[in-house]
Amino acid sequence: LGGGGGGSDSVKIGAVMALSGPFARTGEENQRGLEVAEDYLDGEILDSEFELIIEDGESDPNASIQAARTLVEDEDVDAIIGPVSSGNSISVMQYIKEDGQVPHLMTTASSVEARENPENCNEYGFFIWPSNRHLAPTGTQFIQDLPNHIDRDFDPSRVHYVSQDYALGQNGLELVEESMNEVGGEVTGSTLVPLGETDWSSYISEIANSEADVVTGVLTWGAAAQLMPQANSFGLPEEKVMMFNSGKPIGQFAASTMPDEVTVDGWFGTHFYNPGLDTDVNNEFQSLYNELDSSLLPNSTAGASFELMRALATVIEDSGSTATDDIISGLEGLEWDSVFGPIQFREEDHQAALNFFGGRRVASDGDATEVEVFEEYPDVIPDARCSL
Amino acid sequence: MLEIPLITTENFITYALNGLSRGMIIFLVASGLSLIFGLIGLINFAHGAMLALGGYGTYVVIQATGNFWLGLVISVVLVAVLGLALERKVLYWIYDEPLLGFLSTFGIGLVIEEALAVYFGSRSYTVPSPLPESVQVLGVSYPSYRLFVILVGAVVALGIGLILVKTRLGLEIHATANMQPTAEILGVDTARIYTITFVLGTALAALAGALTAPITSMYPTIGLDYITMAFLVIIVGGMGSFKGSFVVSMIVGQIIAFGWLVLSPTYVRILVFAAAMVFILYKPRGFFGKAEVHE
Amino acid sequence: MLSVEGLTKKFDSVVAVDDVDMELRSGEIHGLIGPNGAGKTTTVNLITGELTPTSGTIEFDGTDLVGRSPSAIARQGIGRSFQVVQYFPEMTVRKHLRLAVRDSTETVRSVFNRQEDYGPQIREVAERVHLEDDLDTVAKNLAHGKKRFLDIAMVLGMDSRVILFDEPAAGLNQSETDEVKAILENLRGEYTVLIVEHDVDLVRSISDRITVLHNGSVLTTDTPENVVENPQVKEVYLGE
């Protein structure tokens, strides 16, 4: 394995965050998670101040690569956290694999392309976010379990798929089709909304007229912020069971400025972060988060980068070294208690194993996010598909 | 592969209303642009930023008072005042240079959007709908806020259309736009006409922003997603033809509302842009524009 | 040399040019006069390709010009000046003439041209219109009369055989008008000239033949002496 800045005095960690462009909202929360982690660690690793250098990846693969390059080649960082989306992450992964060669901890990259394509996944990369192959079957399973929790007559074996018309949405569709087939159901139709679309009325009509009773899919925060209020105004959740993966809508309300008036009735989701989880680390995470000047609530996106930073600190503290090899071997198989509950970086493919649940957001009265958990899904991580 | 599904009357009405409300929103954005562009000849690229300001202004007032209508009025007035200041202090002397006009409004728009991004962050804000209920129209249930938007669009269209066609102000706007020094010696206070037109156009952008806020969510560059379409609409409708931008907005709204039945939505959008481009080529003066003028 | 037959141009309901037959003989100076709106400018625009005729033919040296672009027609050897002088305000007189003199069809080869090429031709043309001392003046700074001359010089420089002048003396004072007249006289025999002009004295004194248009149709084509005496022309145009 290659270099890494083992020799320098203080620990240097680089982050590529989407601070502008379509994923800026995710990037902002990722960054906030890092700030919380700095507070949490008192700014120190190995008893001396560590340096956190954040570069803007502009929500774009090419800018992300450039940012990573600057971090590795000019700043000589010991590890990189980020960037956000799969597309951006893939470009950085390829760069790390070929040239960069430092530990690379990704925040929300979830596409199959990033996680399973042997050209992309590599020995340097670690993933804390569940992959789409995680999300789709769990969501499908939850849909099958939903009739036990909803007092409505509907057929969980037929779903309509909704997402945005780009890689994430296109990939998600295939996976949902696959997992629906596995449970003997089907995807009866799909709506892929153009990027940058602000008026969703036609698509809502399409969804309303779909054959299926259940609507599912993956949404970015931006898309969810468009879909939810507009669908509510058309009364869509009264006609269809709305169940989305990837923390929408459960996390959505926490991490956006969705007003209270946007009703949550009829919206369901699967997620791995329960804000109500009563553990030391989650309580501290939440209180540090709330001290920051943010109108938002603690959420999984901030939690992800928070935990990546913690994991790095733990590994460096344990081995006393910032050498690339030492960090990677430390991370492999690392188990710890996170804001998501118990979690582990699997040795075979560097994917995090964590537990899921299905439920819904309920209207809250304070700043705490209330989540009603219907079902728990531990051990849903699929077999390793990428050998490093 | 194209497949044309059968649709029921109810669906048809819902789709048509979708198209109508979408068309009206496009029109609200386009109407201000059309005034400023069609009549002053200025490609006002800051229009999108004004729209965003209208939306954010409404959001801020709602945060403070909880009242949407107050937010709407205040933000439209404030943006109009900003438009007044811009026109009086900055833009008035570049009207006869379209390229410079485009560039300066491009710069001003950039500054406003980036300032919004720095201040509010790039996350989006959702504004609650002031009319959350649905009502029955023509046998289907439809969100009343969208019907309200349709109504406002229609009133704006009619009101401004009448001003342009029936009033002396309309004639003076035309005269000033085409040959300002001549309008002056015919007794037209052209400085006032420029100001009125620009401020009115800007206020319409803010109105569009405030009205769309409860439908969509606000983010700093939201304007860019609207104005490309709005520009095409006013060109296809015919430079300076208010009627044209109205009719074309309605057509585009309906195309998108029904287009997904036969084609994937992204391609519908691409198709609309492409069709508009072809149209510009074959009829640069647009649907309702007048024929080429010789010297 | 150049002949039009049955030339007609309709704008919506207005028939601006109505079945006009006209022939320019090689080397002659031909006047084209008529009341305002008679169709003179439109005729010139039709010949030069600015407008496409509704019907009729325009034949030049045995080829049909209808449907060709203005630049193609100009390259065939038909030059024109405009009712309102047309020039490049920010360029020097020398550059104007250089653009006129050089081969207008070549672009890329011009990379290898040198500054001093075309010098003699430019000087020769400038001298014809008395602009030789203004070669380095930027055109917008020229007096109005000299702008006129510059316009004419460009046409001469591009080596046309037929030149169409649309009101070359408009806006000129007497001495300038006389200068224009001298320049035009100078062209006789060398070029075939069509001149549209309201200064009847000017047209009469230099034209070999004059065509009178009225309401888009040819009233008469004749020698200057006969045209001025023609009662119809007097009635509709000269107004005596």
Add this chain to the structure above:
Amino acid sequence: MSELLTVEDLNAFYGDSQVLFDVSIELGTNDVVGIFGRNGMGKTTLLNSLVNRIDRKTGTVTYRGQDVSAWSPHEIVREGIAYVPEEREIYPALSVRENLELAMTSDIGDDAREERIQNVFTQFERLGERQEQRGGTLSGGEQQMLAIGRALVTDPDLLLLDEPTEGLAPAIIDDVVDILESLVTGDRAVLIAEQNINRMLPLIDRGYMIQTGRIVEEGDSDHLSDEAIHDKYLTV
């Protein structure tokens, strides 16, 4: 004779170059006055200065006792002045009728407006035939008629005409001169800039001769019809 317009020590500039030098003229309420001079001597500039259509000027222009030097053009013309510019400046996209409508301020009643328009159509039949045609498609001469018509509909107290016969066919010039004759007999003041002095002499009460921006001669028709003056200032 009561004063309508007084110009004192007018200097006018385009950029750095001065075009008018210390020009002073005056005009009574019913005066018909000519400004004569060769091309480029400053006639148009003088008229433009009166209504403030110029980059920069010094000196005072007094109209009906008010100093209007710093007023904007529309404010000045609203005091009862009509201007027929040299370039005609017809609105190409507006119809003949709309061009006329535009010149009349909104305080004129509908009947009066229509009557004035019809008057113009009687004076220029050709315009009447083409009232819905767009200004830009009129021929040069037709545009000149429209420009004059556009001044007449305002029923001005002072009419400024800049070379009303330029670019017109001789027959039309006769018509225009006829119209001017009918105008000058009315109770309004007229200021005409012209090169074509002989046509104008019968019409005017007084005239000024302008030479490179300076008034060099002033007097009545008789005085100005002097061949010597013509030779000196008009021919070459």
Add this chain to the structure above:
Amino acid sequence: MSDRLSDVRGFVRGLPRRPLLAVGVLLLLAVPFLFPSQSDLATEALIFGLFAISVDIVLGYAGLLSLAPAAFFGLGSYTVAKLVVDYGQSFWLGFPLAIVLALVLALVVGYVPIKRRIGNVYFVLFTLAFGAIVHDFTFVTTWLTGGSDGLGFFGPPEVLGIDLGGNTEYYYFTLVTVAIVGYGLYLLIKSDYGDILHATRQNELRMRYLGYDTNRELMIAWLVSAAVSAFAGAVYVGLVGIASPSLVSFALTGDVIIWIIVGGTGTLLGPFGAAIGLVFVQELLQNLWQGGYRLLLGILFVVFVFVLPDGLMGLLRDEE
């Protein structure tokens, strides 16, 4: 203020030109040695400089404001990336192909608007729509362009035993290509063709009646511009190793317009210098005020449009 300006002007004019040029060239040659950590950035700056020049030819000389330059830049990047990543072809094959594709696309897009002389304002909006289509298209056609993931990752090949993948090597490669292409454009513009464009801008009617096929002349400028933009995009993708939607985005178009205005339209050298300067300024500012760069850039741009519409070159050039 204007005193200060004329001081600057006087100073600059007083400087001997040739030695200044020599210093500039030496500086460019020495970048990898003087600032080894900045050579990537310097490479990017040079490429954007060339891109700015290519766009200046249509905007500054032909007078056509296109809002789609990024489409051609991106086309160059995507062509190379597609060949290398999906078809495993040679990196070099991408260059001629990129240029050919750009020429074809430019011809298709520009032919009718230029031929019909749809007018400046319409041309602006026409290209705005075209840019929007290309951007949307790049996102949807994942099978062709990789959608939002882009097409990557790859490095430039070895030539004559030199591995262009190294920062220094690629810098010199870029320097040489930019110098050659840039000088070629300079020659073209300084020749009679520059005058033809200049004159056409001022009075197209007159040019046509001088026998010039002005449509053809404008078309040539448009094609040259598109080809050079695509070429710049192709060089660029070798640097970053991935083609992604940001390369066809409106933001990039906005940037190139800003560079041109700040540098001075129709001066070639101005936009070139401004692009290079602003790329470095961006890097500097980004470390000082995260997110504020574009705001400052916007303010800078507005200041230039209103106060110095002739750009930096206008500031330095002699006044008549």
